[in-house]
Amino acid sequence: MISKVLVAYDGSDPSKRAFDFGLDIASKYSAELLVLSVVRLPEPPVDVETESLVESGEEYYEQHFAELREQAAAVDVTPRFEVVVGHPAEQIIHKADEERFDLIVMGHRGRSFVERWLLGSVSKRVLSYAHCAVTIVR
């Protein structure tokens, strides 16, 4: 039984498809839905720029959340939206574990080899370390 669904959302097209999928699951199972967005800071964080990035990140996601809220209302689901700061994979796993989610839904960015090598694949890390079911929407 799926009662809690976490959708990882970064504003990209794959994450929008992940939200559609998660919304459908939440609607069918009458499950609680959390949309989690992560503001990733550069290394090392530097004075003033860090606060600026956190603020602009939160603002960016709030704009997206307004659209998602409307989309969810059409199918009678009221999602919770949250913005956290840190490494995306760590924060997604941490939140899923903390609130005992049954399912994590996320998109696949399809980054280039160089990007994967430099930054690592978020979906691969979540698949490897999450303690609940994970669905990667392509």
Next chain:
Amino acid sequence: MTDMWTLATIWLGLALLATLLSIWLRIATALSEIVVGTVAQLIIGALISSVLLGTHQSWITFLSGTGAIMLTFLAGAELDPDVFKQQWKGATGIGLAGFVAPFLGCAAIAYYLLHWDARASWLTGVALSTTSVAVVYAVMLEIGLNKTPFGKGVLAACFINDLVTVLALGLIFSPFTIKTLIFAVVSVVVFAILPWLTPRFFKRYGGRPSELEAKYLLLFLFGMGGLAVWAGSETVLPAYVIGMVLAGTVGKDHVLVRRLRTLTFGLLTPFYFIRAGSFVSVPALIAAPIVFIILLLAKMATKFISVYPAAKTFFRNGKKEALYTTFLMSTGLTFGSISALFGLSHGIISRTQYSYIVATVIASAVVPTLIANAFYLPSHLLGKHEEEATTT
């Protein structure tokens, strides 16, 4: 005139390249700009001419200096006055401890072990005594400690540490004359009046497209900076304190702060960090990397000696939390690079010594954070669930 615009194009081109690199590699823009400045000077110096970048031209020096002033002002304005009022005793204790031991310890190592002269050694002590508020803040955000009294206390302590650093930078190398006394008296008066005057002035005349607020702030920052230089001190000292005393007013005006950030990041700080990077000598670093390693170990060891007992005493921390605080407070980039550039531009340190100090400052922003997060996460402060999540 043509030369000036061509030069400006080169600098903005480098700034754009640095920004793109920071986006692609997810590294801090400041770090990227320092590295781009270093590499650009290395390549251009080898292929064309070492003076092509024009780092000593007065207008580049002005933009770079204004970048440092605005950056330190905005850094000071991020202080949370309410938290500081609540935790000033503990924060001051840890902040002072975080400064004194690295300052004396690193200065001693530079003097006795590296055989640098006294002024260069004191400058090394100042540059390596800093703490990066941003690194500490980011780690706190990631693990949710920024909302706990412990996290807020550590952040306030970082502000104190940086304040003592800029005070040391502004006063140690300043000749104590009547000018110093005038600077001190005027500073006290201005710092006392600004928190009262600024909100009233902005309320009456602010909020217009003419950007009165920016002009008002720049007037005081330039005025106090000019007075500081006249007295033989450093411009960032009054800038940081003005930021702190206006944190409760200007610092809370997000729209104004955002406009100031646009001015700062869009034009000013690229000149500051690229210029700072252009003075780093890669051949000097390659020739004797042991100097860099000694300075990095010195900074981390002296921070450990000072912050660890203070963290245990003032915040009544357990062993793990005290270690965590210690490693976080071993970081520093902005004020470290500002101190080093001050030393280079005033002839206190050589270009080789500058290169070692800047390399140490950059490394100190990365290495301790990794160690702290890997081994000393005080997860039980976050509650049961977080503890499980972080220990699995």
